[in-house]
Amino acid sequence: MYTFMFNEQTGPGDRYPVDINCYAPIGEDLSLCDRKLSEESLKLFQISGGGIDVLRQNEALPQTQCQRSYLTSKEIEEHGILEHLRGDSWQHLIFVVRPTFSWSQLCITELAFRTLLSTLRVFTPFLQVVHAFGTKTNDKQRARDLAFCRVLSSAYEFCYNIRYFELNKRGRGNPWSLRQTGVYQKCLANRQSAWLLLDSSNYIADRILAAFGQQNRWIHESCKVSQLLPHLFIFSAATRNWDLYIENLRQKSMIFDEKAYSSRFNETYLDDYKLLFSDVQEIISLNETITLALTVIKGQRRAFSEYSNLHARSNKRKSGCHNCDIVSTLEMLKAKLQHHHEAMTILERATSRTTILLSAILQTRANDHLRATMATIRTDTTKIQGQLGQTCLDMSHLLQVSKQGHQDATKIKILGQVATLFLPASLIASLFSSTMFSDSNNSISYIALYFEITLPLVLATLFLLILLEKGLPKGTQVLPFFRDLIK
Numbered sequence: 053m054y055t056f057m058f059n060e061q062t063g064p065g066d067r068y069p070v071d072i073n074c075y076a077p078i079g080e081d082l083s084l085c086d087r088k089l090s091e092e093s094l095k096l097f098q099i100s101g102g103g104i105d106v107l108r109q110n111e112a113l114p115q116t117q118c119q120r121s122y123l124t125s126k127e128i129e130e131h132g133i134l135e136h137l138r139g140d141s142w143q144h145l146i147f148v149v150r151p152t153f154s155w156s157q158l159c160i161t162e163l164a165f166r167t168l169l170s171t172l173r174v175f176t177p178f179l180q181v182v183h184a185f186g187t188k189t190n191d192k193q194r195a196r197d198l199a200f201c202r203v204l205s206s207a208y209e210f211c212y213n214i215r216y217f218e219l220n221k222r223g224r225g226n227p228w229s230l231r232q233t234g235v236y237q238k239c240l241a242n243r244q245s246a247w248l249l250l251d252s253s254n255y256i257a258d259r260i261l262a263a264f265g266q267q268n269r270w271i272h273e274s275c276k277v278s279q280l281l282p283h284l285f286i287f288s289a290a291t292r293n294w295d296l297y298i299e300n301l302r303q304k305s306m307i308f309d310e311k312a313y314s315s316r317f318n319e320t321y322l323d324d325y326k327l328l329f330s331d332v333q334e335i336i337s338l339n340e341t342i343t344l345a346l347t348v349i350k351g352q353r354r355a356f357s358e359y360s361n362l363h364a365r366s367n368k369r370k371s372g373c374h375n376c377d378i379v380s381t382l383e384m385l386k387a388k389l390q391h392h393h394e395a396m397t398i399l400e401r402a403t404s405r406t407t408i409l410l411s412a413i414l415q416t417r418a419n420d421h422l423r424a425t426m427a428t429i430r431t432d433t434t435k436i437q438g439q440l441g442q443t444c445l446d447m448s449h450l451l452q453v454s455k456q457g458h459q460d461a462t463k464i465k466i467l468g469q470v471a472t473l474f475l476p477a478s479l480i481a482s483l484f485s486s487t488m489f490s491d492s493n494n495s496i497s498y499i500a501l502y503f504e505i506t507l508p509l510v511l512a513t514l515f516l517l518i519l520l521e522k523g524l525p526k527g528t529q530v531l532p533f534f535r536d537l538i539k
Contacts, residue, residue: 068170075175075202075209085176088183093162096186101125102159104168106136107146107257109264118144118261125164133171137246144264144279146247147172148257154229155188158250172246174209174236175202181213181234185250191230191344197351199358208366210283211236212355215348216290217297218253228297230348235286239279247282259285280363284378287356287385294349294392298399301342305403308335312409327417332410339403346396353389360386469517476509 069076070086089096103124110119123133136145147168149158158165169178177200184196199212213234220229234250249257263282311325360382480502 068166068174069176069179072170072173074170074173077177080176082176085179089162089166089179092183092186094157094187096158096182097160097162097165098125098157100161102161103128103164104160105148105150106133107144107148107261108136108142109144109261110141118146118264125161128164128167129161132167137171142244144245144247146249146257146260148249148252151185151251154231157186168248172238172248174238174248175200175211178211178234178236178248181211181236181250184213184232185234195347197348197354199355201358201362203362203365206241206366207239208362209236209238210280210359210362212358213351214286214290214355215351217293217345217348219293219296228300230344233286233290235283237279237283243279245279256286256289259289280359280366281378283359284381284385287352287359291352291385291389291392294388297345298392298395301338301345301399304338305342305399305406308338308406308410309402312406312413315413327410327414329414332407332414335403335407335410339400339407342396342400342403346393346400349389349393349396353393356386356389472513472517473510476513477506480506480509 067086068074070082076082076085101124103122106121106123108119108121133147149160149165151158160168180196180198180200184194186194188194195215196213197215199210201208201210211234213232215230215232217228218231219227221227231251231253233252233256234248236248237245239245247260249260260282263285308331311327311331315325315327363378363382484502
């Protein structure tokens with residue numbers, strides 16, 4: 053049987069959750085829980101330093117006041133927290149573990165945190181809440197919206213992780229930030245209640261203290277109120293910004309709705325919207341934000357439903373009590389969550405339709421531009437084809453002219469060759485017609501001499517013409533050839 057009491061200090065060999073007397077669901081591997089916590093230690097906890105805030109409310113103190121102290125991780129590792137749990141003078145004991153900043157490690161060491169869990173005898177389902185914290189890079193990483201409770205006679209354990217939107221007051225960028233708080237409560241049969249808060253804002257911590265004061269006032273008015281009342285204040289604080297946040301998302305969505313429903317496909321009017329691809333990217337990003345918000349509100353409803361069931365199981369009205377309004381508050385908060393969920397669902401559907409419409413408009417305009425571009429390309433192609441046809445005709449005419457010029461050049465060449473062949477004969481005839489051969493008494497036969505000189509010259513000329521026309525035979529070296537002629 054697992055105990056709810058805090059009357060024993062954990063020994064030096066105890067290591068949560070393996071060797072400690074805490075509740076674990078049937079079939080859960082405690083060694084696996086221990087190993088997973090160690091593997092993610094660098095993401096979840098600091099290597100050294102840090103500590104926890106301790107808020108202690110005693111019966112002797114006024115209803116709205118409590119003792120505040122701070123325990124370092126080193127003090128917890130060396131001395132534990134049992135000194136804060138001993139005695140019956142305290143009603144509520146709250147341990148607050150905060151990170152350095154958003155998406156950072158918890159300001160406590162792994163050993164100190166294990167000591168805290170083992171001393172409080174925290175059940176192992178709370179580890180699922182713990183793993184939702186630590187170092188992150190975005191809101192979607194290790195996001196868990198869960199709730200779990202365990203009831204045993206008049207005592208119970210209850211834990212959940214609740215995410216909510218808060219104004220960050222940075223004055224730049226998105227004014228809204230997604231935050232989360234891990235809550236664990238153990239209520240004992242003697243009405244003592246121990247709390248463990250992860251990443252709790254000052255506002256939620258103040259609301260819990262306000263709930264303690266409100267609880268005492270209602271108890272004095274003879275209306276039975278359980279130790280679950282602070283959870284109602286937590287849910288109220290976590291859901292208080294939904295109206296503003298939904299309105300902020302709706303205003304952003306209306307900008308794209310105006311563009312989508314007022315734009316024309318052909319853009320023939322000067323006052324028409326100039327849609328860009330970045331508009332589709334922004335509306336898709338907005339749709340993802342709305343989907344994330346819808347997931348957050350579903351997680352809130354899940355945790356609230358578990359809280360309502362636990363409240364119904366652990367609190368029964370006395371026959372003479374008719375003034376307690378917790379049930380009506382639960383119904384009102386349930387109705388608000390239902391309303392916010394419906395509003396967010398409607399907004400998600402609207403942005404989905406707007407995204408589809410904007411994409412269709414951009415696609416249609418892109419197709420129109422593509423068709424216009426293709427028509428221009430076809431026109432230019434037709435012109436180019438006409439120019440190419442004209443160029444082909446010009447080339448054909450030029451080819452004909454070239455052929456005719458080649459034929460004329462061949463004829464001129466032939467005529468030149470014939471004229472070259474007659475040059476020796478003309479030269480010799482000119483020499484013989486000169487006065488140097490005018491002696492008629494000479495017995496020399498000028499006709500025979502003419503042919504003896506003319507024929508070799510004609511043959512030599514013919515050889516030179518053939519040599520110029522055909523070129524030297526392949527492999528013939530010109531210099532050795534003339535060198536041989538000279539020798």
